[in-house]
Ligand SMILES: NC(=O)C1=CN([C@@H]2O[C@H](COP(=O)(O)OP(=O)(O)OC[C@H]3O[C@@H](n4cnc5c(N)ncnc54)[C@H](OP(=O)(O)O)[C@@H]3O)[C@@H](O)[C@H]2O)C=CC1
């Protein structure tokens with residue numbers, strides 16, 4: 001039996017942090033031993049520090065762990081540190097951890113735009129982790145100690161957007177025009193303080209600060225390619241793809257829905273049946289590698305007229321799979337569809353865990 005790697009979570013009390021606790025309970029490769037949060041939580045038992053908001057009970061293993069301050073020394077035994085830190089603090093803390101030689105897999109936005117930091121949706125572009133492999137190999141050749149590094153997880157809405165695009169681009173070539181309108185869950189806004197009930201009850205809020213720009217920019221990095229020397233990512237340009245996003249907050253607990261339309265660069269486009277087949281047949285690399293959390297079916301193509309729906313479909317493949325429905329021709333672009341992805345699983349904590357499983361499978365941890 002293989003020995004489990006010790007791991008830690010920064011921001012363990014938040015929306016993403018709580019999801020990490022759930023997903024890491026009884027994980028076959030990782031044992032979650034160290035939890036970090038703000039000075040308000042540090043020194044308390046996790047059960048006393050956290051305002052637990054999940055529908056599942058707080059797992060027993062985590063209840064009595066004493067929350068640490070987010071200092072690298074407390075995490076030095078960790079093979080990987082997952083971060084669900086508030087972005088106001090993630091920048092400094094994650095850099096300190098990297099400089100201390102730790103592997104950090106982060107949900108925060110701070111380093112996503114650094115070209116030498118992989119920005120990963122694990123069911124889409126795990127090949128960008130080659131940048132980590134190259135860094136480790138270079139250090140080994142130079143005889144230096146194993147370096148720390150940061151891997152970023154994408155914005156949660158971007159994860160749902162790029163998932164169905166990947167197989168389509170692989171099968172039929174580039175997509176050059178793309179529009180997306182999102183209906184985003186409350187858990188995406190975090191728990192401190194979160195969205196006030198008066199804002200969302202009987203209501204929709206048509207603004208999520210910074211979200212549209214993130215979707216438009218991050219798509220170009222995720223669908224880009226690793227440079228020849230394997231040290232950076234070459235982004236797609238505005239000429240390669242134009243992306244337009246509109247983001248809305250709705251009264252759903254978990255699961256981001258996105259109505260998307262797109263055009264293929266190569267005309268005429270594939271048929272509707274070819275599009276659906278490409279989505280259904282797609283097997284992500286994590287599944288091929290046999291990673292524990294990899295979805296059995298990466299993209300679920302639903303044929304019922306009224307699906308996907310967040311409450312009914314967000315937990316497909318335990319939240320690691322993405323659902324698409326209403327795939328049909330678009331009278332303006334080529335095709336349109338509705339995409340649903342679990343924002344705190346494949347859009348956040350679950351993505352982090354799947355990335356770590358891929359790093360492990362590639363002997364990078
Ligand atoms: N929610 C989602 O679906 C997604 C979130 N993200 C990103 O993940 C990160 C976490 O988001 P979310 O869980 O929603 O946020 P929350 O507000 O729910 O949680 C924030 C966490 O950060 C901790 N924290 C706050 N201040 C400090 C500090 N000074 N030092 C150390 N820790 C601190 C909090 O600890 P304490 O309880 O002690 O205050 C808490 O654990 C953010 O960067 C967010 O943008 C990314 C994708 C999706």
Ligand SMILES: N[C@@H](CC(=O)OP(=O)(O)O)C(=O)O
Nearest residue numbers: 107108109155156184188189
């Ligand atoms: N903004 C997203 C969640 C989030 O925090 O994303 P990011 O890590 O890109 O800031 C939402 O509200 O649903």
